[in-house]
Amino acid sequence: MTTEKVQTRTDFPAQPPEFPEHPSTPYLRMDRIPHVWCPGCGIGTVVKCFATALENKEVDLDKASVVSGIGCSGRAAGYLKLDGFHTTHGRAIPFATGLKLGRPELLVTVFSGDGDLSGIGGNHFIHAARRNMDLLVILINNFIYGMTGGQNAPTTPLSAKSSTMPFGNFEPPFNLPHLAASCGASYVARWTCLHIRRLTWAMEEAIERKGFRLIEVIAPCPTLYARLNKLGTGLDGLRFYHDNAEIRHGADTRELDIDFQKGIVCGRFVDEDKPTFSERMNDHYNHVLGEKYRPMPPEGGWLHE
């Protein structure tokens, strides 16, 4: 009896040859689609909304960079057809800071998850917000550390189960919009991945703004968070957002806590015109040093003949 070696199919065609292209094709690395995210995961939807926002705002894609951390949401950089950097856990924001300061004309977006940005990356999060560093941060919050198997996150609601809190979480979670706003972010919004149009508009708004712009996107994690807490499929998650998300633009960020399976307040909470780190730096040096000040040019500090 001969045993046949199991073949793995890697030749899935991107699409049937006679089909028109998916409209997001120019924004995606089509040679890596289908992506790794689970059925019912909301991250792909957020990436789609971002691609649409880039298209609608006619962003110069050559000057747009995306930086991700580690985690499921951190895989987003690998699927967007921009200069993409998949960096170390929690360090997407300082890495993006280096990109932005090294070449000020770049539009730098940080795409990462709640554990990456507010757990290990918490310190960088608050300082970048404090400085109003010119970064667009899309934080996908699924209330858990998904990629590593469902551990408790700084955003896991009280009483929710996770693999490291099998009897339910007893640590109070972060209220991320409040955290960012109180540190000095100039644009703070929260949407769910069900609110596709408003999320896209928020991204478009944020693209036009400057400073530390945080868009928190609530998304289901069917494989870990929902499974460990018996919340059903990704679709059940979206149905929950449909019935329990409340839009309150301008709400006081102190009231934006998310309790386990309770209401989720969405909207745009902070939208201020505040000087960014770079603007402050340039203004200050111009003031103090006058003509002696030579700022780094927008094309960056690359020295060449």
Place this chain on the structure above:
Amino acid sequence: MRYWRTPLDAGRTACHLGEVFIIADRCKGCAFCVEYCPRDVLVMSADFNRKGYHAPEVIKSGECVNCNLCEMICPEFAIFSLAADTADTAATPKGDAS
């Protein structure tokens, strides 16, 4: 969408139709598109795609209004709609300045 009466400008307004394109082999069967299509144009197919998931299929051909919701909400980039070639009334042509 159900109306409680016929809109007063129904004779003048063109309802732009769309055509749905489904890349079945990318689908992972989440059913977001089926759930939220405002015209209920989609159902989950009984067929399996190459990965073993049920992809959506169009059951009400000609009723898609090209709202692009399925395209926006699909996490897999597996479905999208494009404007269909024909509009459904002979009213004001698109783009007319008058």
Place this chain on the structure above:
Amino acid sequence: MNADPLGVLTGAHYLDGDFACGEGAMAAGCRFVAGYPITPSTEVVERISRRFPMMGGTFIQMEDELASMAAVVGGSWTGTKSMTVTSGPGFSLMMENIGLAAMMETPCVVVNVQRGGPSTGLPTMVGQADVMQARWGSHGDYEIIALSPQSPQEAFDLTIDAFNLSERYRVPVMFLMDECVGHMTERVVIPEPEAIEIEPRRLTAKPQDEFNPYEINGEPVPEFARAGDGFRFHTTGLTHDERGYPMMTVECQESCVRRLLEKIQDNVADIVRFEEEETDDADVVVVTYGITARVARLGIDLARRRGIKVGSLRLITIWPFPEERIRRLAGEVGALVVPEINYGQLVLEVERCAGGNCAVQAVSHGGGAVHDPEDIAAAIVEAAP
């Protein structure tokens, strides 16, 4: 190419090692520095923060060393030469992103002004105990280059070399000063910009749709593309293929990681530098680096006066280690004496390369001060055949 005149403070100066290192960085074309204060290295960034605004450079004091190193890697991907500065405790924190820089093949310089350790140790006093950490600090297999100056003048000159090597080999270069050299004030001569040879960031000439960030075409390193030039490349800390995409297979690990090692190992002849004196017919050779090299000179003198034929081998490049030279020396001399301000680190490499062909004697000093030259002399005399 020549140095940018804005960054070159031509003239004869009276500077300490930290300041000289900062001047060296600016002369080398470094224009982005992200750092965090830590004794005894802080003066480097203090100097840079004062001069950068006049030359188009950006300095940012980050919230911690983890952020500093991450920002340096990000800054380098814009094509801007980037550097950070720290000491032992910060070096430990930076290891994660040093690994990222090594994996992503990002040119950058990490200055470690060594102090007594471990942990908080002796913040204001000299040590040389980060030598092994510079080589092995981050997890996984990778190679780095490490340089060690013995004077403020060398702190200037070798910093420029550090930047040039990091560009040529697309590798993080560790600049291992020690607190003594860092805080020692001496004459430093900075030449004209035309006399300083700078290795520029080597950008690809390929068109955008043919470019792969990790494709090798006969050179030891791939060509670079700056973020923002339209190449839309992807790079990751995951094991990746030549497109920069994560490819987590055994074959890809072999092709990706082995090249990180070989690009240094195969070019040892170009990278390794040392200074020898009277080693031809020596019975004992003293292997030193950094401030210990200067202290050892007096120790060697004392030993010579007692009739021992002593030579000296001063390492300028600590990593890659000059294995070949040590191997040959071990076959020619009776003993190698290795004074270090640590409890025995580089001596382990010397022992390994000597392969038992000669005696190897460590002269350890825990840190906090330099050796007493008498101790070195005594060790030489004892080791002499």
